[in-house]
Amino acid sequence: MIDHAASVCPPRSRVTFPKVFVLDTNVILHDANCIRKFEENDIAIPMTVLEELDRFKKGNDDIHFQARQFLRTLDNLTGDVLSDEGASLGEGLGHIRVILGGPLHSRIKNILSPEVPDHRILSSALLVLDQINDRPVILISKDTNLRMKAKAVGLVAQDYSNDKVESFDKLYSGKRRIDGVESELVDRFYTGHGTVPADENGPPIVAPIANENFIIRNGSKSVLASYTAEDNSFHRVEKTSAYGITPxxxxxxxxxxxxxxxxxxxxxxxxxxxxxxxxxxxxxxxxxxxxxxxxxxxxxxxxxxxxxxxxxxxxxxxxxxxxxxxxxxxxxxxxxxxxxxxxxxxxxxxxxxxxxxxxxxxxxxxxxxxxxxxxxxxxxxxxxxxxxxxxxxxxxxxxxxxxxxxxxxxxxxxxxxxxxxxxxxxxxxxxxxxxxxxxxxxxxxxxxxxxxxxx
Structure with a gap:
């Protein structure tokens, strides 16, 4: 380990690790395997993060499990001594190392308290930024407030987005409304067993998903249906009561x-x-x-x-x-x-x-x-x-x-x-x-x- 960040990412003969990510504690508690989600980039772990993880080692909640798993993983990666080069995360991935930091960085020492762990993590990230001029340094935190503080002092900060859904528009709703179908098609759902095959004579629905639901309408006529992939058919859904509760x-x-x-x-x-x-x-x-x-x-x-x-x-x-x-x-x-x-x-x-x-x-x-x-x-x-x-x-x-x-x-x-x-x-x-x-x-x-x- 080192006193400051001078050797976090030592010079290499070829440019293969373009970014350095500094991780906040909450990212690790969210996903202990996060260090393998940054592709070929390098990772820096402030000593303050290890101090915080130590407080979460004991317990039965998920965050305690994540803390223990990460610390075991880091111990296995680093071996007996953590060299200046850092420890390799594996083929195709970057290196990881721990940085001790030091006194609060000059940008924040007069405005933020060193007693707050978040401020020491921010300071460590700024120290890394000072030592690396040709590669982006990014603080990764799920704490909105810390990200805002980092941006205010000129440091790029982002949320951990590996397991994020892209947008609300792409979040599956489980249902669709199909208007303007033929009246005879709606009638077919009310005859026989209420099943209509998803063939050329079936509802005009593009790429139905297993167990997806549909409101199929023709003017005043309508039917509720669900698609079953097993038989590639649409089945009428009735408003069935359950233990006295009617939909x-x-x-x-x-x-x-x-x-x-x-x-x-x-x-x-x-x-x-x-x-x-x-x-x-x-x-x-x-x-x-x-x-x-x-x-x-x-x-x-x-x-x-x-x-x-x-x-x-x-x-x-x-x-x-x-x-x-x-x-x-x-x-x-x-x-x-x-x-x-x-x-x-x-x-x-x-x-x-x-x-x-x-x-x-x-x-x-x-x-x-x-x-x-x-x-x-x-x-x-x-x-x-x-x-x-x-x-x-x-x-x-x-x-x-x-x-x-x-x-x-x-x-x-x-x-x-x-x-x-x-x-x-x-x-x-x-x-x-x-x-x-x-x-x-x-x-x-x-x-x-x-x-x-x-x-």
Missing amino acids: RNAEQAFAIRALLDDKIKLVTLAGKAGSGKTLVALAAALEQRQNYRQILLARPIVPLSNRDLGYLPGDVQAKLDPYMQPLFDNLTVIRHENQHQAAGDKIQELLDTKKLEITPLAYIRGRSLQRIFFIVDEAQNLTPHEIKTIITRAGEGTKVIFTGDIHQIDHPYLDALSNGFSYLINRMVGQPLYAHIGLEKGERSQLAEIASDLL
Whole structure:
């Protein structure tokens, strides 16, 4: 290691590593394998980042896993001694090294406090910039505030975008509206088994995607249909009720169809507050309770102001109740929608016997998910790695449902395009066992709908 940044990227006889990326701690906690995502460019890790990672080594959350994995990877790469050349990241990749930094850089020492880790990371990046005149130096951080500070002092700063969705326009909606079809074609969906092959006589739909949904219209005539890749056909979708919950719009009807289909093992429901995504998922789970060993409802916990749950008063259950209450609220709605007292009693029985369990997402780790109907609420607050961890735990007979609103993100280092929910939707499109529905209309109340649209 070195005192400053003089040897971060020593001169080479040929120009093959055009950029130097200085990584912030939050990038590593987001993706421990990020150092292999910068192609042939070099990477610099400020010592302050290692100090911060040391605080995250112990724990069971995803960020603790990422910290431990990165530190083990870095240790294996560097060997016994880290030379001036740095450690190679592998064939076709650049080099990585750790920089100690020093006193705050002259550009910021009179305006920023050295006690703040972000300021020391910024200073290290500026030191690298001073020593390298012929190659771009870029600070990579998921912290918007740090990026703004870096730009203010003349340093290029960017978000980590390796797992970002390109744009909202390219985010799969799960449905299309087809207007102006022939009247006879719409009628065909209401005869026989409600199936129309996707041949030359079928709906004029270009490149349908597995489990994609369609609103097919001819003037006042219309039909809801879903495409199945297995038989290359469109199937009529009826507004089927689930445990007393009747769909109020086409999107909810599509959602319930996917939730009740045993062949679809992964479903994502995206929509604004009050669109009914969690409600229909829970209703479908209760409708199929006999087919599963357990119904699990989970939510990620993003504490207020990034403070740990330990700051809240009371025992563990008291700390968790505020986060789990929205799920209990949906159960209350289902109780009220069912006219018979027996339905409400059944829900309470399921809760008492743990057949229906509401739990924080962190408590799911280590559990065996066999024949589980698993609903993960507020999935927009999960990272791509957390999403992957959850899905890869699914055993035989398990169905996984993610619900979320990509416009209401509480996680400090995620946004609408970089969260795991958007990433999952983008990557799973076209898989036969996957279905996605975007719920657009709020059904909670007229007031809630107006507030969601205007405020």
